[in-house]
Amino acid sequence: MILNFSNRALRLLKPVFFILIATLLWNTLAISPASSQTSQVQTNARKLKVSVPPEYPELARKMNIQGVARVLLTVTSDGRVVGVKELGGNPVLVASLVQAVRKWKYESADHESEIEVRFEFIQGH
Numbered sequence: 001m002i003l004n005f006s007n008r009a010l011r012l013l014k015p016v017f018f019i020l021i022a023t024l025l026w027n028t029l030a031i032s033p034a035s036s037q038t039s040q041v042q043t044n045a046r047k048l049k050v051s052v053p054p055e056y057p058e059l060a061r062k063m064n065i066q067g068v069a070r071v072l073l074t075v076t077s078d079g080r081v082v083g084v085k086e087l088g089g090n091p092v093l094v095a096s097l098v099q100a101v102r103k104w105k106y107e108s109a110d111h112e113s114e115i116e117v118r119f120e121f122i123q124g125h
Contacts, residue, residue, distance in 0.1 A: 054100035079106040
């Protein structure tokens with residue numbers, strides 16, 4: 001009976017342990033966070049028409065995970081986000097950012113664009 005409880009407990013703790021290790025590694029290797037909450041880095045100026053801010057994940061809040069998440073968007077000429085590539089950040093925070101940016105819309109342009117988005121997740125914001 002005790003052995004079964006231990007196996008069950010280990011199965012439940014594995015995901016938490018993975019997230020904890022990923023967080024520790026990220027905090028150790030992370031470059032200083034951006035000064036603003038959201039910033040876009042792009043060579044061609046495309047204005048954002050519709051943006052949904054990412055939600056602070058409950059797991060990140062409970063584990064006090066903070067930091068910058070970065071993604072690279074592929075935006076069609078009509079302003080739709082058709083691709084999101086994860087560039088860096090804590091996996092829990094990046095997942096939240098990816099979910100949000102998929103809903104964003106940009107102004108139309110005569111070509112497809114790639115836009116880097118950085119979002120700083122701060123506890124209590």
